Amino acid sequence: xESFNNMQEIWKQQHTPKPTIPSAELMATAQKNSKxxxxxxxxxxxxxxxxxxxLVAYFLQFNNGKMNRFAIGLFCxxxxxxxRILIEYISFRKFQQIDVGHSFSLYTAKLTxxxxxxxxxxxxxxxxxxxxxxxxxxLLLPIFKDNFSFGFYIxxxxxxxxxxxxxxxxxxxxxKKEMALLAFLKNDIDTHKAE
Amino acid sequence: xDTEEQFNQIYTRHYPKVYRLCKGxxxxxxGHASDAAQEVFVKVWQKLDQFRQESAIGTWIYTITVNTCxxxxxxxxxxxxxxxxxxxxxxxxxxxxxxxxxxxxxxxCIQKLDETxxxxxxxxxxxVEYESIASVMGITQDTLRVKIHRIKKSLSNCVQ
Numbered sequence: 001x002e003s004f005n006n007m008q009e010i011w012k013q014q015h016t017p018k019p020t021i022p023s024a025e026l027m028a029t030a031q032k033n034s035k036x037x038x039x040x041x042x043x044x045x046x047x048x049x050x051x052x053x054x055l056v057a058y059f060l061q062f063n064n065g066k067m068n069r070f071a072i073g074l075f076c077x078x079x080x081x082x083x084r085i086l087i088e089y090i091s092f093r094k095f096q097q098i099d100v101g102h103s104f105s106l107y108t109a110k111l112t113x114x115x116x117x118x119x120x121x122x123x124x125x126x127x128x129x130x131x132x133x134x135x136x137x138x139l140l141l142p143i144f145k146d147n148f149s150f151g152f153y154i155x156x157x158x159x160x161x162x163x164x165x166x167x168x169x170x171x172x173x174x175x176k177k178e179m180a181l182l183a184f185l186k187n188d189i190d191t192h193k194a195e
Numbered sequence: 196x197d198t199e200e201q202f203n204q205i206y207t208r209h210y211p212k213v214y215r216l217c218k219g220x221x222x223x224x225x226g227h228a229s230d231a232a233q234e235v236f237v238k239v240w241q242k243l244d245q246f247r248q249e250s251a252i253g254t255w256i257y258t259i260t261v262n263t264c265x266x267x268x269x270x271x272x273x274x275x276x277x278x279x280x281x282x283x284x285x286x287x288x289x290x291x292x293x294x295x296x297x298x299x300x301x302x303x304c305i306q307k308l309d310e311t312x313x314x315x316x317x318x319x320x321x322x323v324e325y326e327s328i329a330s331v332m333g334i335t336q337d338t339l340r341v342k343i344h345r346i347k348k349s350l351s352n353c354v355q
Contacts, residue, residue: 003351007301010294011320016211017225021233023206027199030237100238100262101245101255103333104314107262 037096044089051082070143076136080129087121108185115182122175130171134164202240205252210236212321213260219317220264223302227267235263254327261314261331297354304353308346315339316346 021029055078063071094117098110137160145153213235218228238259246255305313311332318328329339 003355004347007297007350007354008320008322010298011215011301012322013294014215014298016214017229019206019210019232020229023199023203023236026206026233026236027202027240029233030240033237034241100259100266101242102262103258104261104265104311104331105333107258107333108265111265 041089041093044085048082048086048089051078051085055079055082069139073136073139073143076132076139078136080132080136084126084129087125091118091121112182112185115178115185118178119182122171122178126171126175130168133167137164198243202243205239205243205256206236209253209256213256216257216260216317216321217264219302219305219320220261220313221267222306223299231260231264231267234267235260238263250330251327253323254330257318257323257327257331264314265310300354301350304350307353308349312342312346315342316350319343319347 055075058074059065059071091114095114098107098114100107102110141157144156148156210232214228214232217231217235218225221227221231235256239256242259246252305316308316315328315332318331323331325336325339325343329336332339334342
């Protein structure tokens with residue numbers, strides 16, 4: 001292993017720059033990140049609470065608790081978005097809870113388990129929610145047509161469809177990236193566990 | 196010693212090793228190595244009060260480093276395929292051309308290893324003790340020795 005010892009010497013002698021950021025700045029960044037995460041949590045919870053309150057208030061106040069076509073359509077649309085945000089929020093929290101101080105094998109096992117759950121979300125729950133949103137939108141279209149001008153109806157039709165397409169594209173991109181990462185974790189990292 | 200002072204000492208002492216480990220992982224890319232090293236120390240600062248001293252502080256920092264490097268793959272800006280043009284250009288002044296070429300070759304050969312092998316050999320090159328590496332990787336020392344033997348052989352063959 002003489003050649004390896006030689007390599008080790010060369011490795012240790014290579015140029016290593018000094019830290020470019022002072023430690024005080026890193027501490028400030030850490031604090032800023034923590035605050036950002038906290039704000040994200042609070043604002044997500046706020047959005048979810050307001051959505052539920054608005055839905056319940058609308059249902060009781062303006063619809064007298066009756067389940068007509070409009071109420072069902074609205075519930076389907078807002079409900080699916082609500083569930084989607086809730087799932088993303090829970091996923092985010094679960095990811096944050098994976099301790100980076102775990103050993104590499106435990107950490108990658110936890111990451112793999114996390115992305116396996118994400119896979120189920122992407123392939124089972126997301127299509128259901130997406131379909132629910134589409135049903136809601138379809139239920140509302142005739143009501144829009146009867147109650148709004150033709151121009152505004154066309155605007156709602158195209159903007160609603162556009163939103164569906166963009167939403168599907170974003171989900172697809174996120175899905176593709178996470179599945180690539182899952183494949184990487186399973187194929188490139190799991191190998192040492194089997195040995 | 197207060198926490199800030201303790202962190203300051205940890206940062207100064209461990210930065211070069213963390214940086215080199217990240218640089219090796221990212222095929223000699225200084226930008227990725229620098230970003231990852233900074234992220235490691237942000238996490239170290241955030242979790243310093245949770246460090247239970249079950250292992251040496253160095254081992255704990257290496258654990259955070261290997262996990263953080265792995266997580267860089269999640270970032271939208273990260274491209275897994277790092278071009279070989281990023282291989283180190285600047286080496287110590289007392290380097291000769293042959294050593295410089297060998298270092299470049301080493302970076303290339305390390306990239307050919309699987310992720311676990313890459314992490315292990317980078318720590319071996321840094322002179323980290325086997326006990327610490329086994330703890331960082333979460334494997335037994337016996338398994339580690341077998342792996343190291345295999346990786347060293349493969350790396351030596353590749354570099355020559």
